[in-house]
Amino acid sequence: MCGLQTENPLEVQIKLIRKYLKLKIMADNESFHGHPQERNHVYDLFKRTVAHGESHSALMIGPRGSGKTTLINSVLQQISKEVDLSNDALVIRLNGLIHSDDKISLKSITAQMQLENAVGDRVFGTFAENLAFLLSCLQSGADRRCKSMLFILEEFDMFCHVGRTQTLLYNLFDITHSAQAPMCVLGVTNRIDVVELLEKRVKSRFSHRHIFIFPNEDSEGAPHAKYRDRLVNTLCLPRTKTVATPKKKGRSRKSTVTSEDLMEIDQETTSLPDSILSRHTDLQNLDQEFLQDWNAHVTGLAEEQKVLDCLEKLCYYTVNEQIFRNVLFELVSKLSVNKPYIDVSDLSAIIDKTVAPEHRVKLLQSLSILELSLVIAMKHGMEIFDGEPMNFEMVLHRYTKFSNSNSSTQTVPRPVILKAFEHLQELEIIMPVRTTDSIYNTTDTTASRVQKEYKLFTLAIPSDDISEAVKNFKALPTEISHWYNNSVV
Amino acid sequence: MEQLQNKVPCREEQLNDLFNLLGDGDECLPCSIFISGSMATGKTLCVNSVLRCLNYKHVIIDCIECYTPKIIFETILSGLEDEEIEVKCETLMDLVNGLNRLQETRLGYDPIVLVFDRAERLRNLDANIMSAFLKLRELCNLNICCIFVTHLIYENFNFRRGAREPIKLYFSNYNKEELFRIIFLQQKPFIHHLLVSYEVDNEIKGELEKPELFANFLNAFLSVFYRPCRDLIELQHMACVNFIKYCEPIIKNEISATDLTKLWRHISPILKSSLELLYLRISDAKSVKPSPGKENSDTDSTPHNFENMLKEELTSTKTFAQSFELPYYAKFLLIAAYLASYNSPMEDKRLFMKNHGKQRKRLQQIKAKAKISEKLNTQLGPKVFTLHRLLAIFYAILEEKIGLTSNLLAQIATLVELKLIAGSKEIDLDTAKYKCIVGYDFIAAVAQTVGFNVRKYLYDFM
Numbered sequence: 001m002c003g004l005q006t007e008n009p010l011e012v013q014i015k016l017i018r019k020y021l022k023l024k025i026m027a028d029n030e031s032f033h034g035h036p037q038e039r040n041h042v043y044d045l046f047k048r049t050v051a052h053g054e055s056h057s058a059l060m061i062g063p064r065g066s067g068k069t070t071l072i073n074s075v076l077q078q079i080s081k082e083v084d085l086s087n088d089a090l091v092i093r094l095n096g097l098i099h100s101d102d103k104i105s106l107k108s109i110t111a112q113m114q115l116e117n118a119v120g121d122r123v124f125g126t127f128a129e130n131l132a133f134l135l136s137c138l139q140s141g142a143d144r145r146c147k148s149m150l151f152i153l154e155e156f157d158m159f160c161h162v163g164r165t166q167t168l169l170y171n172l173f174d175i176t177h178s179a180q181a182p183m184c185v186l187g188v189t190n191r192i193d194v195v196e197l198l199e200k201r202v203k204s205r206f207s208h209r210h211i212f213i214f215p216n217e218d219s220e221g222a223p224h225a226k227y228r229d230r231l232v233n234t235l236c237l238p239r240t241k242t243v244a245t246p247k248k249k250g251r252s253r254k255s256t257v258t259s260e261d262l263m264e265i266d267q268e269t270t271s272l273p274d275s276i277l278s279r280h281t282d283l284q285n286l287d288q289e290f291l292q293d294w295n296a297h298v299t300g301l302a303e304e305q306k307v308l309d310c311l312e313k314l315c316y317y318t319v320n321e322q323i324f325r326n327v328l329f330e331l332v333s334k335l336s337v338n339k340p341y342i343d344v345s346d347l348s349a350i351i352d353k354t355v356a357p358e359h360r361v362k363l364l365q366s367l368s369i370l371e372l373s374l375v376i377a378m379k380h381g382m383e384i385f386d387g388e389p390m391n392f393e394m395v396l397h398r399y400t401k402f403s404n405s406n407s408s409t410q411t412v413p414r415p416v417i418l419k420a421f422e423h424l425q426e427l428e429i430i431m432p433v434r435t436t437d438s439i440y441n442t443t444d445t446t447a448s449r450v451q452k453e454y455k456l457f458t459l460a461i462p463s464d465d466i467s468e469a470v471k472n473f474k475a476l477p478t479e480i481s482h483w484y485n486n487s488v489v
Numbered sequence: 490m491e492q493l494q495n496k497v498p499c500r501e502e503q504l505n506d507l508f509n510l511l512g513d514g515d516e517c518l519p520c521s522i523f524i525s526g527s528m529a530t531g532k533t534l535c536v537n538s539v540l541r542c543l544n545y546k547h548v549i550i551d552c553i554e555c556y557t558p559k560i561i562f563e564t565i566l567s568g569l570e571d572e573e574i575e576v577k578c579e580t581l582m583d584l585v586n587g588l589n590r591l592q593e594t595r596l597g598y599d600p601i602v603l604v605f606d607r608a609e610r611l612r613n614l615d616a617n618i619m620s621a622f623l624k625l626r627e628l629c630n631l632n633i634c635c636i637f638v639t640h641l642i643y644e645n646f647n648f649r650r651g652a653r654e655p656i657k658l659y660f661s662n663y664n665k666e667e668l669f670r671i672i673f674l675q676q677k678p679f680i681h682h683l684l685v686s687y688e689v690d691n692e693i694k695g696e697l698e699k700p701e702l703f704a705n706f707l708n709a710f711l712s713v714f715y716r717p718c719r720d721l722i723e724l725q726h727m728a729c730v731n732f733i734k735y736c737e738p739i740i741k742n743e744i745s746a747t748d749l750t751k752l753w754r755h756i757s758p759i760l761k762s763s764l765e766l767l768y769l770r771i772s773d774a775k776s777v778k779p780s781p782g783k784e785n786s787d788t789d790s791t792p793h794n795f796e797n798m799l800k801e802e803l804t805s806t807k808t809f810a811q812s813f814e815l816p817y818y819a820k821f822l823l824i825a826a827y828l829a830s831y832n833s834p835m836e837d838k839r840l841f842m843k844n845h846g847k848q849r850k851r852l853q854q855i856k857a858k859a860k861i862s863e864k865l866n867t868q869l870g871p872k873v874f875t876l877h878r879l880l881a882i883f884y885a886i887l888e889e890k891i892g893l894t895s896n897l898l899a900q901i902a903t904l905v906e907l908k909l910i911a912g913s914k915e916i917d918l919d920t921a922k923y924k925c926i927v928g929y930d931f932i933a934a935v936a937q938t939v940g941f942n943v944r945k946y947l948y949d950f951m
């Protein structure tokens with residue numbers, strides 16, 4: 001797999017398919033599907049700002065991975081085909097994760113407006129002055145009219161975080177309100193209560209226009225039908241592409257959109273955006289016949305009951321399209337010459353792994369017998385004392401009781417047990433109790449630091465997981481499982 | 490690839506997954522991968538060797554070394570540069586700008602991988618940093634993938650604001666057979682190690698190099714060590730130390746290399762006792778490299794030395810305790826402090842007064858109660874006591890009569906200084922409060938030197 005150069009045509013084709021699909025799943029951030037109403041709404045706002053110089057503000061709210069960013073990308077892409085976006089308007093994108101305070105935000109705004117030179121070493125008294133200066137710089141056109149601006153603020157809740165003054169938001173919303181310049185401010189977030197975070201002066205300037213994106217709202221019929229369509233849609237390759245590409249290259253941008261004659265055959269399958277295709281010219285070498293064969297394989301796959309069952313399982317677990325894409329990515333990455341087709345058992349294995357990762361159980365099963373014994377001792381101890389935290393000495397006491405009553409267990413010296421206990425702590429299977437209001441510590445006044453043997457811990461793992469781990473532990477000595485099941489020794 | 494599978498056995502599945510996900514050089518990388526698994530399960534090894542094999546541009550960030558965001562960002566940027574240059578990068582925005590600049594100037598869309606080793610440390614930083622790295626691909630215009638390597642599971646990273654879900658891989662721990670296979674690969678270095686420390690003639694050397702001998706040793710070794718420990722690094726170390734001891738009688742022609750029962754009888758007590766040294770690594774310097782000069786002069790004193798050393802190591806707490814060489818009264822003060830910490834004041838009278846017959850009944854009641862609750866004083870940790878109480882117990886356990894001198898009080902300060910008891914160094918007869926912070930083993934060793942039986946005065950052991 002380390003870049004062997006063979007001329008086996010099958011291998012070449014499989015590699016190309018793998019590459020194409022990986023790009024389609026991970027790199028394509030502008031082909032959007034579904035939510036036509038919401039998309040139109042955003043489109044409308046942007047279009048009116050750019051074309052008619054109106055000012056707007058709105059919030060887009062939807063859970064993680066529901067396609068908010070993708071929707072915006074796709075709208076911007078569409079608009080850029082219709083109007084000369086780069087000349088007529090300024091798109092300024094900020095992300096609350098990166099632009100964590102107003103100073104950084106302003107720096108980024110300046111850079112995105114390409115006004116770094118104009119600002120130079122100038123020092124501004126206030127944020128508002130600075131922003132006003134930037135706007136005035138933009139108003140240099142013949143009619144002294146400012147370009148339209150689209151402000152897109154991702155992770156919007158981060159901009160109104162506690163401990164952060166909302167000066168940026170205040171000033172932006174104020175501009176949309178007072179119509180100093182045509183501007184659309186669109187906040188994007190996954191927090192439904194985000195408006196509550198706004199300061200009063202900011203809130204009063206916000207239009208209260210909300211756009212909600214809920215993953216499942218527009219699916220009719222069985223919930224997993226949507227996943228099935230997505231599976232087919234994502235994994236199928238556009239058949240016409242090879243024919244189209246050479247011609248496309250010669251055409252102007254606009255005409256590619258209208259080249260419906262070429263797309264007709266495969267309306268369902270979206271092709272990669274041109275910007276990505278142009279980067280990977282070798283994708284033209286995909287063989288037509290092979291493609292047909294592949295697409296037939298994928299459509300066939302979507303009919304299988306087993307596949308449908310898997311997808312149903314997944315959609316009960318999550319409707320997050322991004323997780324679904326991760327599943328597809330793992331699936332596709334398993335393709336190779338020796339395995340040129342998608343294996344249903346792979347799909348079900350990956351989905352099982354995603355739905356019920358059981359990493360906790362696996363973690364418990366990675367422990368040594370001694371460590372697991374300590375976990376069991378602790379669990380028993382906490383059962384007896386109604387979930388009160390325990391320290392090392394108490395756990396040790398229970399463990400020694402057990403190992404003394406069992407002649408077959410070899411005795412382990414205390415330092416080794418202590419080390420095993422610390423290992424559990426490192427893996428965060430047990431967690432120290434932070435509050436000192438427990439009955440044991442009330443008398444402690446001189447030393448707040450407790451020796452490690454007496455530090456109190458609670459079990460951080462649900463007992464179901466422990467049961468599960470004990471049940472399926474390979475080569476577990478019988479006396480341990482016996483001890484576990486017979487609770488108190 | 491084949492080669493790698495041989496170098497890293499028992500990790501076929503994980504290596505394959507990694508190769509598939511990272512793909513060939515021209516494929517699109519996943520956005521982020523999250524790798525978890527217990528300690529020493531080869532996570533770092535697998536990720537690093539896969540990346541080296543694929544020859545991708547990558548930066549490995551050890552989150553212990555890079556303990557502030559600034560250091561992380563600068564490590565990333567300077568790691569992606571070809572030559573050594575100073576980069577300054579304070580914020581995430583600088584990082585993103587820096588990455589985009591690199592993309593434009595040199596990197597293009599070549600795959601880039603950032604590995605965050607020991608990623609559990611990232612939780613100490615601002616939570617947004619990890620969220621941002623989880624979706625770094627979206628924030629900058631590169632074919633970039635972040636791999637997080639940690640011994641914790643994903644649920645331990647609770648993102649309050651949610652985060653982009655990574656693809657998760659799990660490295661399960663090795664079982665006994667797999668450990669056997671992996672340690673077995675170490676035969677050559679172990680033998681080499683052995684030959685460095687001992688002079689061995691060729692015939693015996695041939696015997697020692699037989700894989701059966703090593704396999705036999707490993708079986709015996711794992712039968713003792715597998716139960717308390719599954720940490721490969723620790724097991725490898727202990728195996729190396731013990732293999733030398735295993736081969737000793739063979740080198741000295743005392744036991745023939747084929748007499749497995751005798752060898753087993755020879756090694757099994759050694760293994761049992763060296764179990765105590767697990768994780769402690771005391772013997773490193775001494776037993777592994779006996780000085781060659783001594784070796785030649787008197788060969789038959791070496792086993793003796795070994796025994797001695799072993800014993801010494803086994804009683805390490807004891808030797809440690811005795812190494813303090815406290816003055817006589819200080820020892821009694823320390824013992825008194827221990828007793829004051831682990832007995833309830835209510836029982837003082839009964840414990841330290843000569844005639845206390847009446848309380849027998851009550852004692853039994855209390856003990857019955859304690860049995861049920863199982864909350865023994867010795868399990869709950871030391872309690873605080875006043876200076877008055879300490880002195881009272883001190884005089885009770887000390888047979889002779891001595892006066893309360895400033896010298897005695899100074900010794901309390903010394904004990905505090907030595908961190909044997911906790912409390913203030915200034916001595917105020919009325920308000921000073923202390924707590925004994927040494928363990929039972931330690932106090933028992935100290936008591937032994939003055940012929941005092943601590944157990945007799947501990948309420949829990951009555």
Ligand SMILES: Nc1ncnc2c1ncn2[C@@H]1O[C@H](COP(=O)(O)OP(=O)(O)OP(=O)(O)O)[C@@H](O)[C@H]1O
Pocket residue numbers: 025026028029031032033034062063064065066067068069070071189190321322325652653
């Ligand atoms: N309706 C959709 N159409 C096309 N792709 C989608 C859609 N919904 C989600 N996706 C895909 O899921 C992934 C996550 O989507 P995206 O990043 O747009 O979500 P988001 O809502 O912006 O998430 P976050 O709240 O984390 O910012 C992307 O790879 C995207 O292509």
Ligand SMILES: Nc1ncnc2c1ncn2[C@@H]1O[C@H](COP(=O)(O)OP(=O)(O)OP(=O)(O)O)[C@@H](O)[C@H]1O
Pocket residue numbers: 496497498499500526527528529530531532533534535639640671721722
């Ligand atoms: N399958 C294996 N084959 C050979 N050697 C291995 C294997 N697995 C681990 N090792 C060795 O064990 C040691 C620990 O491995 P590594 O550092 O990769 O573990 P890790 O999972 O990263 O541990 P940690 O969580 O403590 O960082 C290394 O010296 C490595 O060479």
Ligand SMILES: [Mg+2]
Pocket residue numbers: 068069070154
């Ligand atoms: Mg987003």
Ligand SMILES: [Mg+2]
Pocket residue numbers: 532533534606607638
């Ligand atoms: Mg590591």
